[in-house]
Amino acid sequence: xxxxxxxxxxxxxxxxxxxxxxVLPALPPKPSPADWPGRRAYDTGWQRRLYDAGYGxxxxxxSPTTRxxxxxxxxxxxxxxxxxxxxxxxxxxxxIATEGSPEQRERWLEPVLRGDEVWCQGFSEPDAGSDxxxxxxxxxxxxxxxVVSGSKIWTSHAEVADWCELLVRTTPVSEATPKHRxxxxxxxxxxxxxxxxxPLRTLAGSTEFAEMFLDDVRIPVANRVGAEDDGxxxxxxxxxxxxxxxxxxxxxxxxxxxxxxxxxxxKSGRWDDAVLRRELALLAAEFSALWRLTQWNVSxxxxxxxxxxxxxxxxxxxRYSHARQRLYDVAARVAGGASALDAGQxxxxxxxxxLSYTIAAGTSQIQRNIVAERILGLPKSGKGGR
Amino acid sequence: MDFQLxxxxxxxxxxxxxxxxxxxxxxxxxxxxxxxxVDRGLWRELGGAGLFSLCLAEARGGxxxxxxxxxxxFEECGRALLPGPLVxxxxxxxxxxxxxxxxxxxxxxxxxLVPWLDAxxxxxxxxxxxxxxxxxxxxxxxxxxxAAAPVPREAALLYAAEQLGxxxxxxxxxxxxxxxxxxFGQPVGAFQAVKHLCADxxxxxxxxxxxxxxxxxxGDPVEAAAxxxxxxxxxxxxxxxxxxxxxxxxxxxxxxxHLHLKRAWLRAELGGSARDAxxxxxxxx
Numbered sequence: 001x002x003x004x005x006x007x008x009x010x011x012x013x014x015x016x017x018x019x020x021x022x023v024l025p026a027l028p029p030k031p032s033p034a035d036w037p038g039r040r041a042y043d044t045g046w047q048r049r050l051y052d053a054g055y056g057x058x059x060x061x062x063s064p065t066t067r068x069x070x071x072x073x074x075x076x077x078x079x080x081x082x083x084x085x086x087x088x089x090x091x092x093x094x095x096i097a098t099e100g101s102p103e104q105r106e107r108w109l110e111p112v113l114r115g116d117e118v119w120c121q122g123f124s125e126p127d128a129g130s131d132x133x134x135x136x137x138x139x140x141x142x143x144x145x146x147v148v149s150g151s152k153i154w155t156s157h158a159e160v161a162d163w164c165e166l167l168v169r170t171t172p173v174s175e176a177t178p179k180h181r182x183x184x185x186x187x188x189x190x191x192x193x194x195x196x197x198x199p200l201r202t203l204a205g206s207t208e209f210a211e212m213f214l215d216d217v218r219i220p221v222a223n224r225v226g227a228e229d230d231g232x233x234x235x236x237x238x239x240x241x242x243x244x245x246x247x248x249x250x251x252x253x254x255x256x257x258x259x260x261x262x263x264x265x266x267k268s269g270r271w272d273d274a275v276l277r278r279e280l281a282l283l284a285a286e287f288s289a290l291w292r293l294t295q296w297n298v299s300x301x302x303x304x305x306x307x308x309x310x311x312x313x314x315x316x317x318x319r320y321s322h323a324r325q326r327l328y329d330v331a332a333r334v335a336g337g338a339s340a341l342d343a344g345q346x347x348x349x350x351x352x353x354x355l356s357y358t359i360a361a362g363t364s365q366i367q368r369n370i371v372a373e374r375i376l377g378l379p380k381s382g383k384g385g386r
Numbered sequence: 387m388d389f390q391l392x393x394x395x396x397x398x399x400x401x402x403x404x405x406x407x408x409x410x411x412x413x414x415x416x417x418x419x420x421x422x423x424v425d426r427g428l429w430r431e432l433g434g435a436g437l438f439s440l441c442l443a444e445a446r447g448g449x450x451x452x453x454x455x456x457x458x459x460f461e462e463c464g465r466a467l468l469p470g471p472l473v474x475x476x477x478x479x480x481x482x483x484x485x486x487x488x489x490x491x492x493x494x495x496x497x498x499l500v501p502w503l504d505a506x507x508x509x510x511x512x513x514x515x516x517x518x519x520x521x522x523x524x525x526x527x528x529x530x531x532x533a534a535a536p537v538p539r540e541a542a543l544l545y546a547a548e549q550l551g552x553x554x555x556x557x558x559x560x561x562x563x564x565x566x567x568x569x570f571g572q573p574v575g576a577f578q579a580v581k582h583l584c585a586d587x588x589x590x591x592x593x594x595x596x597x598x599x600x601x602x603x604x605g606d607p608v609e610a611a612a613x614x615x616x617x618x619x620x621x622x623x624x625x626x627x628x629x630x631x632x633x634x635x636x637x638x639x640x641x642x643x644h645l646h647l648k649r650a651w652l653r654a655e656l657g658g659s660a661r662d663a664x665x666x667x668x669x670x671x
Contacts, residue, residue, distance in 0.1 A: 001388075001389060001390065001391060001392065001395065001454045001599055001602070001603050002387060002388045002389065002392075002603070003387055003389055003600065003603050003604060004387060005387050006387075009387070065387055068387075258671060259671055261671075262668075262671035277664075277665075277668045278661075278664040278665070278668060280668060280671060281663075281664040281665070281666075281667035281668040281671070282615065282664065282667075284612065284667045284668070284670065284671055285597070285611070285612035285615050285616055285667055286593075286616075288597065288608075288609060288612045289593045289594070289596055289597035289600075289612060289613070289616050290593065290596075292389070292596035292597055292599070292600040293592060293593055293596035295387060295389045295596070295600075296389050296390070296592075296595075296596045296599075298387075298389075299387065299388050299389040299390045300390060302388070303390065312592070315588065315589045315592050315593075318585070318586075318589050319589050319593055365578070365582070367585075368578075368581060368582040368585035368586065369578065369581060369582075369585075371585035371588055371589065372575070372581035372582070372584050372585045372588075373581070375588060376557075376561045376584055376585070376588060377561070377565070378561065378564055378565065378573075378575035378576070378580075378581050378584060379565070379572070379573050379575050379576040380576065381576055381577070381578055381581070
């Protein structure tokens with residue numbers, strides 16, 4: 001049990017901190033969430049600056065500890081989050097880096113790291129959310145091409161993306177092909193003919209994601225990552241990245257928000273409310289422990305041969321997503337009265353968007369199933385086992 | 387940074403687990419329920435194995451390890467539900483003759499309570515006005531005090547480590563039962579309602595473990611307070627959930643679940659009040 005960092009890691013931290021201190025004050029303000037092209041330009045511009053400064057590959061080139069330090073320092077300094085680059089840097093990138101051919105890695109990784117290309121995720125469908133393997137978007141093979149028809153939903157950044165990591169069904173479900181087989185992972189160019197993107201409005205009023213309709217869209221077979229019908233396994237690699245490490249930096253952000261809430265409560269006199277004060281204390285305990293759990297998980301991943309985060313990420317996601325919702329509920333009480341209902345307030349917007357955390361990337365109920373079945377070894381739910 | 391158990395720490399954990407399994411298994415536990423008291427032979431054996439002198443310098447006859455190792459060992463004591471004034475005796479090693487070797491049983495008042503007052507050879511601290519209490523835990527005799535005594539930070543953390551071990555044990559018990567017990571033609575663990583109880587138990591254990599281990603490594607008092615709160619929650623709620631998974635069987639005296647729950651309630655008190663821990667954390671914000 002060692003929580004000290006090596007000299008080399010501390011030097012990385014110092015260098016990064018110095019660089020952030022220099023670069024951040026000159027950064028232009030972030031465009032409004034409604035301005036998607038502006039947001040894309042802002043996010044990719046930030047990624048390009050990271051790349052030029054030598055931090056471009058920190059999400060999957062560097063050691064897990066280095067990445068941890070990077071997330072800690074950037075969050076602490078209030079640097080931009082990955083934003084539109086989320087899928088490219090945290091899903092598609094790591095997946096292609098792990099599962100792609102040398103040519104595929106050559107073609108797709110560098111543009112993500114340089115902020116030249118943005119990816120979106122085409123996994124979920126209207127009838128295949130938590131039951132992702134029930135997806136029906138069909139790909140039929142014509143020579144060197146897959147011809148794809150169907151629809152996707154909850155596709156974040158679809159309007160501004162260049163590529164989509166797309167899951168399609170290449171073999172229909174039958175007795176010989178259970179639904180988890182017969183799925184294939186494809187890289188879809190978003191300018192291909194036959195794609196229609198329709199933005200969806202979230203309960204926070206923003207348009208973070210979209211529906212996507214595919215009508216005989218032609219995708220070269222060369223864009224397939226992994227073998228045909230092996231997409232489920234490839235996807236599990238992607239999802240373990242998502243659950244394992246994608247939310248790590250946000251814990252630091254939550255601890256920062258907690259400090260802001262305490263400062264606000266002290267100023268407004270609400271700090272005298274012992275119930276509120278102690279609720280903030282319990283959240284402090286939770287986020288402190290979640291940060292330590294992160295370090296525990298990262299250390300564990302560093303010991304594993306694959307470097308792919310284990311199912312322990314589900315434990316983290318389960319606790320974190322609920323703690324985040326509690327944090328912004330308490331923020332509403334700290335703000336108090338009219339402020340708690342003011343949709344112009346940042347805390348209110350964060351409170352609204354926190355509602356997605358227990359749903360996106362696998363609902364809390366699905367995470368509990370994963371923890372119970374894959375860590376604790378409890379039997380799978382059968383028919384009637386619900 | 388390598389926040390995992392070292393090879394030596396894993397060996398220490400395996401060693402103490404083996405000693406406790408051999409010397410304080412299920413039969414010994416139930417025997418202790420029927421005949422409460424400090425088992426002097428066991429106490430000396432634990433002393434001989436270095437349990438009490440773990441953090442005492444080698445020059446003073448101890449093992450010379452740190453708080454991180456102590457936490458690993460106390461987690462195992464919590465798993466085994468080992469009775470006796472372990473924390474007070476541990477903290478007396480090197481200061482009270484015979485404490486480190488297990489020849490002397492030492493108790494101390496923590497908060498408004500003192501455990502094992504009649505059985506102890508040495509009492510460290512002021513216990514004037516102590517009155518016997520009908521202890522809820524059949525394995526821990528208690529006296530209540532007119533005034534609350536301070537709880538040292540190390541004591542709070544060691545109690546937290548025991549809570550962690552108990553939480554891990556009740557999780558294992560619940561999972562084992564859920565795998566074996568059949569209802570409606572299948573193991574009850576196949577039902578999501580049961581599955582989700584168990585998953586939440588594990589999540590509480592993992593979060594508490596990260597907090598307890600980290601607090602032992604950093605020695606930070608705010609982290610220790612957080613660790614205690616989370617470990618108390620993991621132990622108390624874990625025992626409750628384990629009882630629920632066991633159904634009617636869980637409500638019987640014969641099942642061990644109630645022993646874990648009662649001890650968890652006790653440790654939550656002896657390790658310092660939740661209120662104090664929360665105020666310390668609030669003040670740090």
